[in-house]
Every structure is written in C-alpha cells, then in structure tokens.
Amino acid sequence: MHIPDGFLDAKTAAVSAGLAAAGVAVALRSVRRSADARRVPLIGLAAAFVFAAQMLNFPVAGGTSGHLIGAVLVAVLLGPSAAVLAMTAVLVVQCFMFADGGVTALGANVFNMAVVAPGVGYAIYALVRLMAGDSLRSRLLATAFAAWCSTVAAAIVCAGQLALAGAAAWGVAFPAMAGIHLLIGFGEAVITTLVVAAVARARPELVDSGREQTGPVRHAALTAYGLLVALGLAIFVAPFACRWPDGLEKVAATLGFGQRAAAGPVLPAPLTDYRIPGFKSAVASTTVAGGVGILVVFGLAYLLARALTPAIAAAPRRPKGTSTGA
Amino acid sequence: MRDDWLNPYRHRPSLIHRLPATAKLAAVGVGVVATVLLPRAAWAADAGMGAVLLLVALVSSVPWRHLGRQLLLAEPVALGIALLALWQADGLRVFAAMLAKSTLCLSWVILLNATTRFTEVLRVLRRARVPALLVTTLALMHRYLFVLANEMGRLLRARRSRTFAAGRRAAWRGSATVAAQLFIRSSERAERVYAAMCARGWKP
Amino acid sequence: MNALEIRHLGYRYPDRSEALRDVSFAVEAGERVGLIGPNGAGKSTLLLHLNGLLPETPAAAPAVSVFGTPVAEPHLAALRARVGLLFQDPDDQLFCPTVWEDVAFGPQQLGVRGAELSDRVARALAQAGLAGFEERLPHHLSRGEKRRVCLAGLLACEARLLALDEPTSDLDPRGRRELKALLAALPVTQVIATHDLELVVEICPRVIVLDRGSVVAQGPTAEVLNDEVLMLAHGLERPHILSHRHPH
Numbered sequence: 001m002h003i004p005d006g007f008l009d010a011k012t013a014a015v016s017a018g019l020a021a022a023g024v025a026v027a028l029r030s031v032r033r034s035a036d037a038r039r040v041p042l043i044g045l046a047a048a049f050v051f052a053a054q055m056l057n058f059p060v061a062g063g064t065s066g067h068l069i070g071a072v073l074v075a076v077l078l079g080p081s082a083a084v085l086a087m088t089a090v091l092v093v094q095c096f097m098f099a100d101g102g103v104t105a106l107g108a109n110v111f112n113m114a115v116v117a118p119g120v121g122y123a124i125y126a127l128v129r130l131m132a133g134d135s136l137r138s139r140l141l142a143t144a145f146a147a148w149c150s151t152v153a154a155a156i157v158c159a160g161q162l163a164l165a166g167a168a169a170w171g172v173a174f175p176a177m178a179g180i181h182l183l184i185g186f187g188e189a190v191i192t193t194l195v196v197a198a199v200a201r202a203r204p205e206l207v208d209s210g211r212e213q214t215g216p217v218r219h220a221a222l223t224a225y226g227l228l229v230a231l232g233l234a235i236f237v238a239p240f241a242c243r244w245p246d247g248l249e250k251v252a253a254t255l256g257f258g259q260r261a262a263a264g265p266v267l268p269a270p271l272t273d274y275r276i277p278g279f280k281s282a283v284a285s286t287t288v289a290g291g292v293g294i295l296v297v298f299g300l301a302y303l304l305a306r307a308l309t310p311a312i313a314a315a316p317r318r319p320k321g322t323s324t325g326a
Numbered sequence: 327m328r329d330d331w332l333n334p335y336r337h338r339p340s341l342i343h344r345l346p347a348t349a350k351l352a353a354v355g356v357g358v359v360a361t362v363l364l365p366r367a368a369w370a371a372d373a374g375m376g377a378v379l380l381l382v383a384l385v386s387s388v389p390w391r392h393l394g395r396q397l398l399l400a401e402p403v404a405l406g407i408a409l410l411a412l413w414q415a416d417g418l419r420v421f422a423a424m425l426a427k428s429t430l431c432l433s434w435v436i437l438l439n440a441t442t443r444f445t446e447v448l449r450v451l452r453r454a455r456v457p458a459l460l461v462t463t464l465a466l467m468h469r470y471l472f473v474l475a476n477e478m479g480r481l482l483r484a485r486r487s488r489t490f491a492a493g494r495r496a497a498w499r500g501s502a503t504v505a506a507q508l509f510i511r512s513s514e515r516a517e518r519v520y521a522a523m524c525a526r527g528w529k530p
Numbered sequence: 531m532n533a534l535e536i537r538h539l540g541y542r543y544p545d546r547s548e549a550l551r552d553v554s555f556a557v558e559a560g561e562r563v564g565l566i567g568p569n570g571a572g573k574s575t576l577l578l579h580l581n582g583l584l585p586e587t588p589a590a591a592p593a594v595s596v597f598g599t600p601v602a603e604p605h606l607a608a609l610r611a612r613v614g615l616l617f618q619d620p621d622d623q624l625f626c627p628t629v630w631e632d633v634a635f636g637p638q639q640l641g642v643r644g645a646e647l648s649d650r651v652a653r654a655l656a657q658a659g660l661a662g663f664e665e666r667l668p669h670h671l672s673r674g675e676k677r678r679v680c681l682a683g684l685l686a687c688e689a690r691l692l693a694l695d696e697p698t699s700d701l702d703p704r705g706r707r708e709l710k711a712l713l714a715a716l717p718v719t720q721v722i723a724t725h726d727l728e729l730v731v732e733i734c735p736r737v738i739v740l741d742r743g744s745v746v747a748q749g750p751t752a753e754v755l756n757d758e759v760l761m762l763a764h765g766l767e768r769p770h771i772l773s774h775r776h777p778h
Contacts (some may be wrong), residue, residue, distance in 0.1 A: 002403055004400075004403055004404040004407065004428045004431070005358055005361070005362055005427065005428050005431030005432070006361070006404075006424055006427030006430075006431055007337040007407055007424060007428070010362075013362075024460070026460050028457050028460065032459065036386065037520070037524075037530035038516070038517070038520050039525065040459065040462060040463075040520075040530060041424075041466060041516045041519040041520045041625070042466070042467025042513065042516040042520075043459075043463050043466075044462060044467050044469075044470070044516075045466060045467075045470055045474075045513070045515060045516040045519070046510045046512065046516075047451055047463055047464075047466070047467035048466070048467045048469075048470040048471045048473075049467075049474060049508060049509055049512045051471055051474075052469065052471065052474040052475050052478050052508060053478075053508060053509075055475070055478070056478075056501045056504065056505055057496055057497070057501060058497070058501055059494050059497050059498075060494075068505065073509075085460065085463055086463070086467075087444065088460070089460070089463045089464050089467045090467070092464065093444075093464065093467065093468070094433065095435070096438065096439065096444075096447065097439050097444065098400070098439075099396065099400040099432045099435040099436050099439065100400065100403070101428060102358070102428070102431055103354070103355065103358045103431065103434075104358055104362050104436060106430070145421060154434045162356075162407070162410070167410070167424070168407070168410035172410050173410055175351070176360075177409055185437065190498070191498075191501075191502065191505075194498065194499065195500075195502050195505045195506050195509070198502050198503050198505070198506030198507075199506045199509055199510060201506075202506060202507070202510055203510050204483075204513075206509075206510065206513060214470045233518075237406045259521065268436070307364035325448065338663055345609050442625075445627040445631075445667065448627055465626070465627050466625060467624055468627060469626070469627060469668060469669075470621075472621065472626075472669040473621050473669065515621075515622060517626050518617065518619065518622040519622050519623075520615055521578075521617075521622075521626065522622050522623040523625065524583065524610070524616075524688065525581055525583060525610060525615045525623075525634040525639060526610065526635055526639060526684075527607060527610045527611055527636060527639035527687070528635075528639055529607070529639070
C-alpha cells in the first residue's frame with residue numbers, strides 16, 4: 001500500500017501530510033504525557049521489531065507468501081500511540097532507505113498505515129472487547145476483527161487519495177485497492193492473532209490490560225485519532241462514495257462503457273469473484289462484498305479465537321521486588 | 327547480518343559522498359518535488375531530469391548494477407498502481423507518464439541512500455528540531471534492527487531444525503511463534519536498554 | 531572513606547523469593563575486588579544496587595553507600611555519574627547510533643557540551659584503546675570492541691567506581707587479554723562480578739564469594755581460591771592458574 005512518488009497531486013499530498021503530522025503529534029503528546037519513561041526505548045524496539053517481523057514469510061499459494069504489516073499487532077500489545085510512532089518510524093526508513101513509498105507521498109502513506117490503520121484497529125479492538133469481555137478469547141476475537149478492519153480501512157483511504165489526485169478513477173481504484181485488501185486483511189488478521197496468542201501463551205502479562213494506560217490521556221488520544229480518521233474519510237472517500245449512484249454513471253461514461261449492461265467483468269479475472277450478478281459495477285460489488293465480508297470475518301475471527309484458546313487463564317501481574325537494609 | 331547488506335557503497339570517497347548530509351537531503355527533497363511538479367508527460371523535462379540524475383550517479387561512482395538492482399526492486403509497486411491508470415481515457419499515455427515520473431523520483435531516493443549514512447540523516451533531523459521522541463525512535467530502530475534481525479535468524483533456524491511436518495499450517499504456526507518470541511525478547515531488551523539509559527543519567 | 535560500603539543488604543525478587551540476604555562488605559578506594567559465585571548467586575542483582583537501579587522503590591534506610599553518599603534519592607542522579615555499571619550484554623548498553631555518540635551520552639546527560647565534551651570522549655576512547663573508532667557503527671564491532679566502547683562510555687562520565695558484570699564472558703582470547711589489560715591499568719575502584727576465575731587471580735587482590743544471596747567468604751584471592759573445599763561447596767573450583775603462571 002505504499003504510494004510512490006508521482007501519483008498524488010500537490011493538494012492531496014499536502015492535505016495527507018497535514019493529517020499525518022497531526023496524528024503523529026497526537027501520538028508524541030500522548031506518549032510524553034503518559035510520563036512512563038520506559039515507553040521510549042520500548043517504542044524504538046517495537047519499530048525495529050515491526051521491521052524485522054515484516055520479513056517473516058507466511059506461505060500462501062504457489063510461490064507467494066503473505067507478510068505481517070504490524071500496525072494492529074503493536075496497537076494491541078503496546079497501545080495505539082506506540083503503534084502510530086513505531087509505524088511512522090518504519091515508513092520513514094522504508095521511504096528513505098528502501099525507496100518503498102514516495103518522498104512526496106510520505107504524508108499519505110504515514111496517514112494510511114501509521115494513523116488510520118492503528119487508529120481504526122485499536123478502536124475496533126477496544127469496542128469488541130467492551131462488548132465481548134476481557135477473556136483471552138474475546139481479546140483474540142477483537143484482535144482478528146480489528147486487524148482485518150484496519151487493513152481494509154487503510155486501503156479505502158488510499159483509494160480515495162488516488163482518486164482525488166486523479167491518478168486512478170474511483171471506480172477502478174476502490175475495487176482494486178479495497179478488493180485486494182479484503183483478502184490481505186484476512187491474512188493480517190490471522191497472522192496478528194496467531195502472534196498475540198503465542199505471546200499470551202508464553203508471557204500472559206504482556207497481553208493483559210494492566211499494561212495499557214487508561215484514563216484521560218488514552219481517551220483523548222483515541223478521540224483525536226477518531227477525528228483524524230473521520231476527516232480523512234470525509235476528504236478522500238466521501239466525495240466518491242456518497243455520490244456513487246450518480247457518480248458511477250459518470251465513471252462508466254468516462255471509462256467508455258456508456259449504457260452497456262454489465263454482462264462481462266469490468267476488470268480482469270481476479271475481481272470477478274466480487275461481482276454479484278445483477279450489479280452494474282465493480283464498486284457496488286466491492287461495497288457489498290465488503291459488507292458481507294465484515295460479517296464473515298467476524299464469524300471466522302470468533303472461530304479462530306476459539307481454536308486458539310483451549311483454557312488459558314491470564315497469569316497475575318508481577319509485583320515489584322523489595323529491598324531491606326540497615 | 328551487517329549494515330552493509332543494505333548498501334555496501336555508502337563509504338565511497340566520491341564528491342557526492344562527501345557532501346554534507348543536509349545538502350544532500352535538501353537536494354533530494356527539491357529534486358523529487360520538482361519532478362513531481364513537472365507537467366504530466368512533459369517528455370523533454372523528464373529527459374532533462376533524467377540527465378541530471380545520470381550525471382550525479384556518474385560522479386558518485388556507485389556501481390550501475392547496484393543502482394539498477396535497487397531500481398528494479400522498487401519499481402513493481404509503482405508499476406502496479408500505474409496499471410490502474412490504463413483504465414482511463416488516454417490510458418497508455420498517462421501510464422507511461424506516471425511510470426517515468428515515479429522512476430525519476432525513485433532514482434533520487436536511491437542515489438541518496440547509496441551515498442548517505444543513516445546516522446548522518448539522524449543528525450540532520452536532530453538539528454532540524456524534529457521532535458526528540460521521534461528521532462530517538464528512529465535511532466533506536468536503526469540501532470536494533472540488525473540485532474533483532476540476527477535474533478530472528480537464529481530463532482528461524484532453531485525452529486526449522488525442529489519442524490518435521492511440511493505444509494502451510496506448520497509454516498504459519500512456526501513464523502507466528504518466531505514473531506512472538508522476537509516480540510518478547512525485544513520487550514525484555516527494551517527494559518534492559520531503559521536500565522542502561524538510566525544508569526548513565528538519562529532523564530526523559 | 532571507603533569507595534563502597536554495603537551493610538546488611540537484603541532483596542526479594544518479585545515472586546517473594548530471596549535474592550540477597552544480609553550482604554555486608556566494604557571496598558576501599560582504588561581496590562579491585564572480584565565477586566564470584568555460582569549462577570543464580572545474586573551477583574548481578576547485587577551490582578544493580580550499586581547505582582540505585584534496584585530496588586525499584588527506594589528503601590527508607592539505604593544499605594549501600596558509595597564514597598560516603600547513600601544510594602538513595604536525592605543523590606541518585608549524581609551517583610549515576612560516579613558509579614559506572616557495565617552491563618552483561620554490550621548490545622543493551624550501546625544504544626546510540628555511533629560509537630562517538632554513545633560515549634558522549636553520559637557526559638551529555640551531565641550537561642557537558644562543546645569542546646569539553648569532545649575532549650572527554652577522545653580521552654575515554656584513547657584510554658579504552660579505541661582511538662579512531664568515533665564514526666564506527668555498533669553492529670560492525672566485535673563483542674570485545676563493544677565492551678570496550680561501553681567501558682569508554684563509563685570512563686567519559688569520570689566514574690570513580692566501576693561495577694562490571696561478567697566483563698570477559700563471550701570474548702575470544704584476544705578480546706579477553708585486551709580487556710584484562712585495560713582493567714588492570716585503570717586506577718579506578720572496581721567490583722568485578724565474574725565466572726572468569728583466572729581473571730580474578732590475575733587482577734583482583736581480594737575476592738568475595740556469594741552463594742544463594744549471602745556472602746560465604748571474603749579475603750585475599752589466593753587464600754580463598756586455594757581453599758578447594760570451599761570452592762567446590764559453592765559451585766566453583768580451584769583455578770589451575772594458581773599452580774602456575776604464564777605471562778600473556
């Protein structure tokens with residue numbers, strides 16, 4: 001999902017950069033105000049961990065393999081602001097040292113993968129936990145669902161940015177980006193959940209709620225992220241998504257299809273699976289597929305969580321040691 | 327795994343290498359922005375920019391094969407997104423123009439990377455008053471990246487030596503366990519680094 | 531004034547098991563003392579008390595004092611400069627991007643800047659035999675070199691008491707020789723926790739034996755280490771080097 005240079009126009013790049021800067025500023029402030037100095041090296045090491053872990057292979061089919069993105073993993077284990085900073089560091093290094101993601105697109109990439117992904121991921125995680133309880137099983141369910149949602153959300157915003165910048169029509173970008181990430185998100189959900197479950201098995205205290213800060217600092221940060229994500233959706237997605245009944249006719253006309261009935265696929269083979277007979281466009285198909293996907297993924301997430309938790313109880317938190325002397 | 331596997335040519339004594347990092351960063355920033363602002367499909371301007379880049383590459387004495395390989399590694403993403411443009415009016419022209427632009431921008435960054443050390447970039451960021459927490463995160467990330475990658479290598483080898491079942495399920499479980507172990511070790515190391523920082527008087 | 535005084539120090543691990551029990555000893559200024567004992571004896575835990583990293587919450591009546599100052603608030607900040615703790619894993623301690631920055635870290639925290647900072651770093655690196663290493667990256671260094679960089683970082687803080695945790699572990703023979711020579715040449719008070727009994731014989735006139743959190747013996751090195759019964763009883767052994775000496 002790293003957008004290279006040359007695809008975003010000035011306004012999109014600038015607005016994205018502004019939103020990204022705001023998100024990073026919120027994260028910096030939140031970490032500083034938490035007054036827990038231990039988080040400083042922890043976030044740095046977490047960034048190194050994400051970078052290294054992204055190199056792990058999760059074989060899919062043939063020669064392809066999936067990889068961890070890591071935004072939700074860090075958010076679940078260390079909190080949303082830690083995730084924002086760690087992912088930002090990873091993206092900055094990828095941009096300058098690996099030419100992975102453009103320099104002018106850095107703002108957009110940071111917003112999508114370091115603000116939207118962890119922000120949406122953590123919000124959904126917290127929401128599902130609120131509803132499903134604090135057991136390890138509910139946490140894993142929340143993790144899986146959150147990871148999928150965060151991947152798809154980031155992809156949707158990315159598509160919006162490309163469309164707003166005129167790099168690709170919404171009618172093409174949305175199905176392509178969101179469609180593919182409906183699948184990729186699935187992999188991310190499974191991988192993230194497997195890792196969290198493995199951490200819980202080895203060191204349960206790293207996954208329990210004691211490690212998260214609660215209170216006004218965390219809530220303020222979450223609210224800020226929520227606002228930024230909403231802004232992003234409003235700026236990049238709403239102009240296209242809301243207009244779609246009419247907009248799609250325009251898109252179809254631009255693409256040169258006019259009144260042609262959607263007998264054959266609009267885009268080549270891989271996306272035909274997302275078409276439901278009777279719908280005129282890939283956008284509508286993708287949206288419906290996404291909606292169905294939410295339900296399906298939630299169900300699968302539940303099954304995964306159940307499979308991973310025979311009967312694990314969380315260990316008690318380690319209390320501090322005491323010294324005595326004369 | 328050493329730092330050099332990323333880029334073995336960072337220590338060449340060329341003129342470009344010896345330029346101060348601030349100048350190089352600024353030049354790349356300007357270069358990329360200029361390339362992006364060029365009108366789409368302005369082939370003459372693109373060619374001019376390409377000539378500039380070739381000149382810089384020449385002076386930097388970084389082997390062409392290395393630069394070429396880096397470019398090939400980075401292109402696929404740009405290619406993939408550019409492909410989406412084909413489904414527009416005048417698609418082929420747009421596709422070609424996008425590809426040209428992104429290739430030029432990639433070249434700027436690849437040249438920067440080949441001639442500048444990351445530690446110098448960190449110093450520039452610090453001087454530019456980028457928030458300390460962010461710079462520290464970048465510095466620690468860079469410092470421990472290779473340590474963690476080595477640890478991951480050891481974990482992977484150990485796991486492979488004990489994996490007798492073939493197949494995806496074993497591979498996924500194996501990789502997930504390695505990732506979990508790596509996270510736990512990184513957490514513990516972070517505690518020790520924190521202790522080491524405090525031991526030398528660090529006050530956040 | 532003794533460099534280090536410990537009186538009846540006790541410490542419990544978080545799971546309530548005892549790590550240290552009624553530990554008492556003193557170290558004179560300029561002395562080099564070896565701290566030996568089997569694994570799990572509490573050597574590392576003890577060293578962490580020397581600069582206040584343990585206990586996590588400061589005790590009301592601190593059992594440790596360094597150069598007359600009790601190891602407790604509000605002296606901790608000043609003490610951290612005076613007590614240099616060398617961690618077992620140099621990768622944990624060498625956390626800055628370059629060698630120069632890492633050695634400069636300590637003095638910078640003390641407010642040293644500019645020319646004085648450069649001087650201190652240069653002198654510390656020279657003392658550690660690492661002149662010319664300023665721009666090197668940590669992950670390019672050998673383990674022995676990393677250890678010496680960490681030591682240089684402590685010397686740059688002008689530490690007067692060095693607490694070293696297994697300084698020669700994981701070193702190849704040459705690295706070990708170089709480190710040993712360095713430590714022998716430093717005129718600073720040193721407490722060296724180690725399994726390397728030969729090192730203790732070679733550079734520590736006095737030794738303290740720790741087992742299961744208690745001091746079980748202390749005295750002149752040759753005397754204590756020659757006592758085979760004592761050594762074996764506490765998971766150690768009489769080092770061969772006591773029978774013959776080779777100059778290295």
